[in-house]
Amino acid sequence: MTSNASGALTDLQLDALTELVNIGVSRAAHSLREMVGAQVHLSVPTVKLVNRSEAIGILSAREVSNLVAVHQIFEGDIVGRALVIFPEMKSLELVRAITGGDLPLEDIIELEQEALAETGNILLNSCLATIANMLKRNLKMSLPEVLRGNAATFFNLPPPPDAGDIVMFLYINFAVREHDISGYIAMIMDLPSITSLTHLLDDFIQRTTA
Amino acid sequence: MTYKLLIVDDSKLARMAAAKAMNSLYPDWSRVEAANADEAIKLSQAGAFDVALLDFNMPGRDGLQLAAELRSAHPTMPLAVISANHQDEIVAKAKAIGAAFLPKPLTEQALGEFLQGALRQLQAMGK
Numbered sequence: 001m002t003s004n005a006s007g008a009l010t011d012l013q014l015d016a017l018t019e020l021v022n023i024g025v026s027r028a029a030h031s032l033r034e035m036v037g038a039q040v041h042l043s044v045p046t047v048k049l050v051n052r053s054e055a056i057g058i059l060s061a062r063e064v065s066n067l068v069a070v071h072q073i074f075e076g077d078i079v080g081r082a083l084v085i086f087p088e089m090k091s092l093e094l095v096r097a098i099t100g101g102d103l104p105l106e107d108i109i110e111l112e113q114e115a116l117a118e119t120g121n122i123l124l125n126s127c128l129a130t131i132a133n134m135l136k137r138n139l140k141m142s143l144p145e146v147l148r149g150n151a152a153t154f155f156n157l158p159p160p161p162d163a164g165d166i167v168m169f170l171y172i173n174f175a176v177r178e179h180d181i182s183g184y185i186a187m188i189m190d191l192p193s194i195t196s197l198t199h200l201l202d203d204f205i206q207r208t209t210a
Numbered sequence: 211m212t213y214k215l216l217i218v219d220d221s222k223l224a225r226m227a228a229a230k231a232m233n234s235l236y237p238d239w240s241r242v243e244a245a246n247a248d249e250a251i252k253l254s255q256a257g258a259f260d261v262a263l264l265d266f267n268m269p270g271r272d273g274l275q276l277a278a279e280l281r282s283a284h285p286t287m288p289l290a291v292i293s294a295n296h297q298d299e300i301v302a303k304a305k306a307i308g309a310a311f312l313p314k315p316l317t318e319q320a321l322g323e324f325l326q327g328a329l330r331q332l333q334a335m336g337k
Contacts (some may be wrong), residue, residue: 012223021313022267026295039299044220044269130294134315169283208315209226 005201008049008194013201018047020134024127025172025185031126034117036097036176043173052155055139055169059151062088072122073142079198080189082128083154084120089115090181097179107134127185135200213239213332218250218276219265228263231318233324250262254280260337261328266300272318277309286335288328292316
């Protein structure tokens with residue numbers, strides 16, 4: 001974590017944000033469990049305020065292969081991007097798990113794009129909707145878009161942010177052991193959105209504890 | 211008769227939220243807090259609480275592992291595992307251990323219902 005980026009949130013704000021992400025992702029895991037029919041294991045979420053190159057470094061250090069991501073833009077009081085990221089080789093396995101495993105490979109390949117978009121959409125919506133509800137704000141979500149590339153591709157999507165290079169990187173690893181599926185959820189926001197978020201978090205902390 | 215509640219959660223905010231609900235439900239109960247399973251086990255060895263609320267997703271051992279350890283040391287202690295992750299396997303494991311499952315975010319109503327049951331259990335045991 002860099003010193004200039006980490007100072008944007010107080011310890012309690014960071015704690016509150018991590019807890020919101022934890023609840024959001026836990027609900028998303030339940031949705032994924034319903035889709036694949038097997039337990040989804042979650043890591044303890046890590047929330048870091050880093051710049052883009054650090055975010056790329058964190059993900060590149062963990063995943064060396066090609067990646068596939070489902071990307072959605074959210075807009076409201078806070079604006080940003082949310083991504084579900086899988087190693088590319090696991091994406092067919094995910095589609096196989098969701099469709100039940102009876103389909104021939106060519107059908108699975110044909111379905112892959114659509115199934116990835118839909119899975120990503122369900123995961124991201126259930127995560128972001130939970131967070132938005134708890135912050136008592138409405139977030140508008142764009143349609144899901146499937147991207148292929150590596151960490152640098154996903155964290156340098158155009159257009160570049162207007163203000164500063166600080167992004168918030170939330171990551172959590174999820175795994176379906178029976179199907180050898182694992183992936184990450186990440187969110188990116190620019191500085192003005194992080195400022196708005198700190199106010200929403202303060203309201204949330206006040207409501208929760210006062 | 212008042213009792214002592216243990217709140218285990220790695221999130222300070224979540225512990226504060228549980229404490230707020232407790233203050234409104236049973237203001238005369240006392241509380242101890244732990245941020246992870248190790249701290250909770252230490253408190254348990256000192257016999258420091260009667261009822262425990264355990265977050266599921268924590269660094270180190272998770273809330274189900276902690277519930278199992280507490281259950282073997284305290285066969286009748288009322289325990290609740292708290293999580294937004296209400297996957298069937300997790301809810302079933304909590305039940306198998308003999309712990310209640312409470313959804314996160316924790317509501318005063320859900321906590322109140324669990325504590326009413328816990329209270330009856332503790333009183334029946336003559337505590």
